[in-house]
Amino acid sequence: MARLRSSFAVLALLFTQTTYSIQVTFTDDQSVIGAAKTIADDLISYYVGNSTAAVAAVLPYPPYFWWETGAMWGVMLDYWYATGDDTYNAQASVSIQAQVGEHQDFMPADQAFDMGNDDQAFWALTALTAAETNFQNPPEGDPSWLGLAQAVYNEQIGRWDNSSCGGGIHWQVNPSGGFHLKNTISNGALMQLAARLARYTQDDQYAQWANKLWDWMWAVKLIDNENWSVYDNTDANLNCTSVDRAQWTYNAGTLLIASATMYNYTNGDPTWKNRITHLLSTLIFDFFPNGIMTELCEEPGKCDNDELTFKAYLSRWMAMTTQMAPFTAATITPVLLSSATAAMEQCSGTYFPDNCGLRWSQNATWDGSNGPGQQMAALEVLLSTIIKKQAAPLTNSTGGTSASDPNAGFNGSAIDPGSIVTPATHGDKVGAWFLTVVFIMASVAGCYFLWSPSFELRGNLYNGAAGGSRGLFSSMNFGSSNKIEKSTIHMGGLMSSS
Ligand SMILES: *[C@@H]1O[C@H](CO)[C@@H](O)[C@H](O)[C@H]1NC(C)=O
């Protein structure tokens, strides 16, 4: 479906010179809300699920990985909360609940095999948003939104592994492709989850983990100790002595909102204020050339489907930062407004008159791309311009009604520190053999596509999960990249389904 649309879009570009763009008067809330509806409607047109079966109630795969749907519903909850339009709430509720799995922890059986901690965390952050906005509670007897977020938190702190690197959680849940990496989005999303749970429940155990996660990311220099750039991942096989310095908006963004939430939770602790100030000034330097939010893969036109979504999260998390740490508004509000202005011009796609490209710096000259990631990014940056009209996220003492379940989660989904190297069983060995064969094939295929003119087009099939090392495209560093490793798993899926 989505691919058909892409080809139509390219054809349409050849036959028409008309540009549309979305017209918005930013000083008029109703104008912003009307534009948001246009973008949201197009976003949801990519979602054809509306099923209670987990595997059906997500964006079509390929090309969109499971986690992206979790992130998409987070955007749609933000949309509903900002605009009051509940058209898509029932679908959101059904789709999210379809993913909870038998242990009620966002590890559904059909996704568990290649689960990333970051993948699971994006669904958990959406569930937490549902709690913080008093989104319609699930039917009696089903796990609460808060309980789902607590389940993921409990399981992920159980995966803390101090047998290498002095701590940290791995990218992957299972000891397979990419497991050896400890990445910023997995640790940073867990830190955000912990900070927001601390604020919501006022239970300090969560805050202690947010502190611990920050300290660890600082110690292994995933956060540059000199200039506060935020890097992508580090390798546990090397005891985290080297860092992959690829930079992505969502990594900086998750540390910003986690720090801002801790600042608010601690009632203005100057240590957190200092961290927010440095992270913010560096991320504006890194990601806002000429005041327009830019993902670094945009310029060479090489963002994959995961990466196309990241500006949505930075937009959201910067907007939330102005609520949690109001002293940042003077810095954040102008750059979000200039980015939103540019983004609306870029909503000039010619297949759907108003679908949005990602290269907001190109004015009304559509970049030729369309998809859910581009719509999510445009929608969140637009909504960020009316955040000051919204109530701050709720807590359980300011009206949040989602029931707490502090012991939620499946004990067996935790991996005890030091126990991660398990002897291979017969089944594992068969699996390992299969993966090795696929790995070799994928390596060859990966090399081919890297130097082939069709690489960019094919790139979508070779992307990773919600995070992990995104280094292959940016650094061509095969040694430390998990792109290839991760792609073995997805290739396996593609091969068996074709
Ligand atoms: C999608 O599911 C929701 C909840 O069951 C239902 O209210 C809605 O009508 C469905 N929409 C479509 C298009 O089937």
Ligand SMILES: *[C@@H]1O[C@H](CO)[C@@H](O)[C@H](O)[C@H]1NC(C)=O
């Ligand atoms: C790792 O953490 C466990 C549990 O918190 C602790 O008992 C152990 O001493 C730690 N090991 C190291 C090497 O720090």
Ligand SMILES: *[C@@H]1O[C@H](CO)[C@@H](O)[C@H](O)[C@H]1NC(C)=O
């Ligand atoms: C691994 O790194 C940790 C944290 O930096 C350090 O405490 C530990 O000694 C290192 N282990 C080895 C084997 O170098």
Ligand SMILES: *[C@@H]1O[C@H](CO)[C@@H](O)[C@H](O)[C@H]1NC(C)=O
């Ligand atoms: C909020 O949640 C915490 C942790 O579960 C609990 O101790 C506290 O009583 C709750 N507060 C309210 C007002 O429900």
Ligand SMILES: *[C@@H]1O[C@H](CO)[C@@H](O)[C@H](O)[C@H]1NC(C)=O
């Ligand atoms: C915490 O957030 C609330 C709600 O936005 C805000 O009113 C308050 O000023 C914040 N606290 C601090 C210390 O900035």
Ligand SMILES: *[C@@H]1O[C@H](CO)[C@@H](O)[C@H](O)[C@H]1NC(C)=O
């Ligand atoms: C921080 O330093 C690294 C290299 O050490 C560089 O790649 C990065 O761009 C710098 N960031 C800023 C904001 O200066």
Ligand SMILES: *[C@@H]1O[C@H](CO)[C@@H](O)[C@H](O)[C@H]1NC(C)=O
């Ligand atoms: C976009 O518009 C601005 C202001 O009119 C102009 O300075 C800039 O060169 C334009 N950028 C492109 C890529 O056309």
Ligand SMILES: *[C@@H]1O[C@H](CO)[C@@H](O)[C@H](O)[C@H]1NC(C)=O
């Ligand atoms: C998991 O279960 C084991 C055995 O029942 C227990 O010893 C351990 O404390 C549990 N761990 C967690 C994190 O609940």
